[in-house]
Amino acid sequence: xxxxxxxxVEQRLHGDVPVVDATEAATxxxxxxxxxxxxxxSVGYPKEIPLALVEDDRDLSLTVVHSGNVGDEIDVDLVxxxxxxxxxxYQSSRVARAATNRRDIAFSDRNASAIGxxxxxxGLVDSAIAIVEAVAVGEDWFIPSTSLGQVPAFVEAxxxxxxxxxxxxxxxxxxxxxxxxxxxxxxxxxxxLTDPSERIGTAHVSFDAEKLxxxxxxxxxxxxxxFRDPTDDDLAIAGNLGAFLDTEMERSSVFEDAVHLQFxxxxxxxxxxxxxxELDFGDRDVAYFGELIQxxxxxxxxxxxxxxxxxxxxxxxDDGQQRLxxxxxxxxxxxxxxxxxxxxxxxxxxxxxxxxxxxAIEVDIYGNVNSxxxxxxxxxxxxxxxxxxxxxxxxxxxALPSTxxxxxxxxxxxxxxxxxxTEHDVDVFVTEQGVADVRGCSPVERAERIIExxxxxxxxxxxxxxxxxxxxxxxxxxxxxxxxxxxxx
Amino acid sequence: xxxxxxxxVEQRLHGDVPVVDATEAATxxxxxxxxxxxxxxSVGYPKEIPLALVEDDRDLSLTVVHSGNVGDEIDVDLVxxxxxxxxxxYQSSRVARAATNRRDIAFSDRNASAIGxxxxxxGLVDSAIAIVEAVAVGEDWFIPSTSLGQVPAFVEAxxxxxxxxxxxxxxxxxxxxxxxxxxxxxxxxxxxLTDPSERIGTAHVSFDAEKLxxxxxxxxxxxxxxFRDPTDDDLAIAGNLGAFLDTEMERSSVFEDAVHLQFxxxxxxxxxxxxxxELDFGDRDVAYFGELIQxxxxxxxxxxxxxxxxxxxxxxxDDGQQRLxxxxxxxxxxxxxxxxxxxxxxxxxxxxxxxxxxxAIEVDIYGNVNSxxxxxxxxxxxxxxxxxxxxxxxxxxxALPSTxxxxxxxxxxxxxxxxxxTEHDVDVFVTEQGVADVRGCSPVERAERIIExxxxxxxxxxxxxxxxxxxxxxxxxxxxxxxxxxxxx
Numbered sequence: 001x002x003x004x005x006x007x008x009v010e011q012r013l014h015g016d017v018p019v020v021d022a023t024e025a026a027t028x029x030x031x032x033x034x035x036x037x038x039x040x041x042s043v044g045y046p047k048e049i050p051l052a053l054v055e056d057d058r059d060l061s062l063t064v065v066h067s068g069n070v071g072d073e074i075d076v077d078l079v080x081x082x083x084x085x086x087x088x089x090y091q092s093s094r095v096a097r098a099a100t101n102r103r104d105i106a107f108s109d110r111n112a113s114a115i116g117x118x119x120x121x122x123g124l125v126d127s128a129i130a131i132v133e134a135v136a137v138g139e140d141w142f143i144p145s146t147s148l149g150q151v152p153a154f155v156e157a158x159x160x161x162x163x164x165x166x167x168x169x170x171x172x173x174x175x176x177x178x179x180x181x182x183x184x185x186x187x188x189x190x191x192x193l194t195d196p197s198e199r200i201g202t203a204h205v206s207f208d209a210e211k212l213x214x215x216x217x218x219x220x221x222x223x224x225x226x227f228r229d230p231t232d233d234d235l236a237i238a239g240n241l242g243a244f245l246d247t248e249m250e251r252s253s254v255f256e257d258a259v260h261l262q263f264x265x266x267x268x269x270x271x272x273x274x275x276x277x278e279l280d281f282g283d284r285d286v287a288y289f290g291e292l293i294q295x296x297x298x299x300x301x302x303x304x305x306x307x308x309x310x311x312x313x314x315x316x317x318d319d320g321q322q323r324l325x326x327x328x329x330x331x332x333x334x335x336x337x338x339x340x341x342x343x344x345x346x347x348x349x350x351x352x353x354x355x356x357x358x359x360a361i362e363v364d365i366y367g368n369v370n371s372x373x374x375x376x377x378x379x380x381x382x383x384x385x386x387x388x389x390x391x392x393x394x395x396x397x398x399a400l401p402s403t404x405x406x407x408x409x410x411x412x413x414x415x416x417x418x419x420x421x422t423e424h425d426v427d428v429f430v431t432e433q434g435v436a437d438v439r440g441c442s443p444v445e446r447a448e449r450i451i452e453x454x455x456x457x458x459x460x461x462x463x464x465x466x467x468x469x470x471x472x473x474x475x476x477x478x479x480x481x482x483x484x485x486x487x488x489x
Numbered sequence: 490x491x492x493x494x495x496x497x498v499e500q501r502l503h504g505d506v507p508v509v510d511a512t513e514a515a516t517x518x519x520x521x522x523x524x525x526x527x528x529x530x531s532v533g534y535p536k537e538i539p540l541a542l543v544e545d546d547r548d549l550s551l552t553v554v555h556s557g558n559v560g561d562e563i564d565v566d567l568v569x570x571x572x573x574x575x576x577x578x579y580q581s582s583r584v585a586r587a588a589t590n591r592r593d594i595a596f597s598d599r600n601a602s603a604i605g606x607x608x609x610x611x612g613l614v615d616s617a618i619a620i621v622e623a624v625a626v627g628e629d630w631f632i633p634s635t636s637l638g639q640v641p642a643f644v645e646a647x648x649x650x651x652x653x654x655x656x657x658x659x660x661x662x663x664x665x666x667x668x669x670x671x672x673x674x675x676x677x678x679x680x681x682l683t684d685p686s687e688r689i690g691t692a693h694v695s696f697d698a699e700k701l702x703x704x705x706x707x708x709x710x711x712x713x714x715x716f717r718d719p720t721d722d723d724l725a726i727a728g729n730l731g732a733f734l735d736t737e738m739e740r741s742s743v744f745e746d747a748v749h750l751q752f753x754x755x756x757x758x759x760x761x762x763x764x765x766x767e768l769d770f771g772d773r774d775v776a777y778f779g780e781l782i783q784x785x786x787x788x789x790x791x792x793x794x795x796x797x798x799x800x801x802x803x804x805x806x807d808d809g810q811q812r813l814x815x816x817x818x819x820x821x822x823x824x825x826x827x828x829x830x831x832x833x834x835x836x837x838x839x840x841x842x843x844x845x846x847x848x849a850i851e852v853d854i855y856g857n858v859n860s861x862x863x864x865x866x867x868x869x870x871x872x873x874x875x876x877x878x879x880x881x882x883x884x885x886x887x888a889l890p891s892t893x894x895x896x897x898x899x900x901x902x903x904x905x906x907x908x909x910x911t912e913h914d915v916d917v918f919v920t921e922q923g924v925a926d927v928r929g930c931s932p933v934e935r936a937e938r939i940i941e942x943x944x945x946x947x948x949x950x951x952x953x954x955x956x957x958x959x960x961x962x963x964x965x966x967x968x969x970x971x972x973x974x975x976x977x978x
Contacts, residue, residue: 088929101963103933118929121743122884122928182840185842186743186841186883187840187841190683190837194677194678254610347839350677350834353673377964417968419857419911421911439612441597442595475866482974488970
């Protein structure tokens with residue numbers, strides 16, 4: 001048996017591993033299997049076995065588990081094939097949404113940090129098969145590719161393992177990885193991370209050699225992200241956020257020497273990351289400690305304006321991925337990829353006093369945030385890691401445009417009928433209209449600030465009128481629920 | 490200057506500390522001051538200065554900050570006097586509720602673990618006075634009494650400090666304490682706790698000697714708790730919870746050698762703690778890692794059925810407190826009191842794989858939990874530490890009776906119009922009717938289980954009919970919000 005690598009490996013295949021083709025692998029999977037798959041931020045997920053499952057003639061009713069966004073081979077093709085009966089925890093394609101809203105797929109959602117423990121210890125999975133993408137593999141180890149997600153937990157929880165060895169993903173990606181899986185409860189040691197840039201693990205994931213069912217070779221690229229160009233609203237939000245960060249750095253001695261930032265996924269998040277480079281951080285060490293590294297951050301890294309970037313995925317566009325692939329060794333000096341149970345760990349986010357910036361579908365005037373279900377009913381995407389950062393950051397910012405549908409619909413509403421982040425969790429709201437810092441405010445004070453600073457002028461009068469009318473009540477959080485409902489009809 | 494104690498102290502007053510009377514202390518406090526007070530679980534809070542503030546002739550508009558429940562001197566007398574303009578984060582007396590719902594008091598609420606950081610680093614407090622209860626005091630240290638709460642953070646954040654030296658609280662309480670305040674973000678070390686019983690701190694809280702404005706001597710007792718006798722429902726819930734715990738210990742290898750439990754505050758929580766002693770834990774090490782130690786746990790400790798109990802407060806009845814006071818040295822062998830930023834720390838709860846059991850006002854069929862606001866509007870109490878344990882426990886249980894008001898009102902409703910714990914957070918629901926383990930379930934599957942296993946037979950048909958009608962929709966979480974609203978009218 002080959003030992004786990006102690007130094008960078010220079011070949012992709014090590015030892016006596018069983019190379020199989022994707023169809024062979026797919027056929028060996030039971031029709032009602034539970035499959036735990038790698039992938040986060042639309043990169044680093046297996047492609048060939050999912051596509052072979054799409055082609056499978058059998059009547060499949062799979063349970064598919066992953067911890068972040070995956071690409072079209074799974075989120076579109078496999079979903080459309082009707083092979084998935086149950087799925088957790090994240091999804092976001094148009095096709096997956098539709099299947100979930102029709103309830104053709106039973107979907108259960110949990111914040112990104114929790115899904116590893118949930119799978120391994122929570123009774124979510126009985127017997128399971130892990131399918132992971134790798135850049136190198138040996139008899140009892142592999143090196144993941146562009147994301148880590150909950151791969152170490154999934155591999156520990158699985159009885160069987162298929163590795164997709166992707167020749168297109170550079171072998172040098174191993175330089176980014178810091179694989180560390182917290183030990184088992186109920187007497188875990190603390191995660192021994194004391195700095196966002198520190199490395200506490202390995203480049204490879206180890207496994208029990210008996211689990212390895214097969215290695216499938218492939219060169220298929222990730223689906224990657226496509227970002228729209230920043231809109232005027234995106235730029236105005238970035239400007240307002242920048243002004244808030246300036247004030248906060250001035251206000252708090254916590255940020256005297258160092259600032260640790262996180263930004264959520266998406267076009268807005270990417271635009272915000274890009275705008276970071278215009279901010280004057282003075283002599284401060286600026287580090288990114290988040291879940292995803294998007295294209296906007298590569299500029300900061302190129303300009304030497306970031307000490308380090310720590311995340312669980314390189315969630316880049318095609319261009320961004322190309323830029324990474326051509327310069328992995330240089331980026332590896334400042335970039336660390338970790339499992340999501342470290343990158344999103346509630347205790348570690350708390351340690352690093354992160355300023356977390358995440359988006360939402362809508363916020364209500366009292367500060368409740370809906371990031372998953374329109375009108376309380378229709379799923380748009382999973383909750384992802386926003387729950388980890390919104391709860392555990394030192395300063396929690398919710399940044400979003402004040403309207404959607406070309407200004408026809410307000411994203412600031414009287415009441416959110418689905419709450420993913422409660423009124424206890426978010427400190428600051430930022431829209432293109434302005435900034436509402438609601439720390440220490442009562443609910444009605446929050447409502448005043450959110451309406452006056454964040455609502456679009458087209459909707460502010462109606463929100464103001466709602467608040468004026470309900471505040472006649474003797475209630476801590478005055479509401480007229482029937483009237484609040486009209487905003488969602 | 491006296492040095493901080495390195496070994497147990499045998500006297501209450503050390504060095505040259507300024508002893509003042511309560512009126513003198515109260516008069517020195519600005520009329521619009523921010524006061525950070527000790528107290529958690531209705532014990533360990535200052536009594537004399539609050540009462541002197543009640544008697545103060547000036548027009549007071551104080552901001553009062555504490556992290557857990559305090560006694561009647563503050564939560565009734567000081568509130569009734571109209572001296573409090575703003576308050577965070579927890580409150581629960583009838584008088585405080587009424588003032589909060591009238592919005593005479595601006596109230597902002599946050600989970601117990603977060604309030605220390607929020608005060609010290611979050612811009613919540615500019616200049617502040619700490620008032621704490623102690624059993625001993627020196628020129629730059631004091632030893633807290635029956636609770637720790639967020640005292641270390643408050644003392645660090647305050648410019649001035651008054652200590653109420655309470656002669657009624659036994660000096661031996663120092664044996665229980667493990668005072669550890671995480672260092673400052675953004676580069677904190679991990680909390681180095683590896684076992685619920687471990688001690689990593691000191692018996693005393695240190696402070697800058699220049700802060701000490703005065704020591705007030707008193708012998709006033711805590712308000713303490715009064716628990717009703719367990720009802721038939723309480724006992725049935727305890728029975729169902731016990732059956733669930735049996736199954737879970739059988740199912741999961743995590744609990745093969747050790748079980749770490751937490752129970753929320755209140756008569757039900759106390760009854761559940763009391764029922765623990767009837768459960769067969771086999772050879773397992775059973776530890777309590779929670780926020781409050783209530784009377785029910787003392788029985789377990791007396792019977793040697795607990796390895797240890799770790800919490801931030803001895804939230805006992807008068808009888809329980811008497812029992813503790815007469816046997817502090819014996820209980821100190823197995824009891825550790827910690828600051829709430831350790832007892833409730835998201836990372837530490839995660840480390841210890843806690844089975845967390847908390848109650849609620851109501852739950853909805855999809856698993857959203859309301860623990861603070863009736864009908865989404867009327868505040869009953871703060872969110873407390875339930876948010877910490879509901880989010881970070883390995884297994885999260887919400888235990889509550891299925892009805893209230895003598896069975897006239899269902900606590901299982903179609904939609905909770907205030908959400909403190911989201912559908913992503915709770916694993917298991919327990920009422921006197923039964924147990925719904927909803928791990929891995931989709932929202933509609935959760936609804937089926939919660940209705941069938943947890944709703945009262947009087948209300949189950951109406952809930953079933955709601956679900957049957959709304960499930961015609963093509964929505965992930967089908968709802969008829971107007972109809973759901975009728976349950977709250």
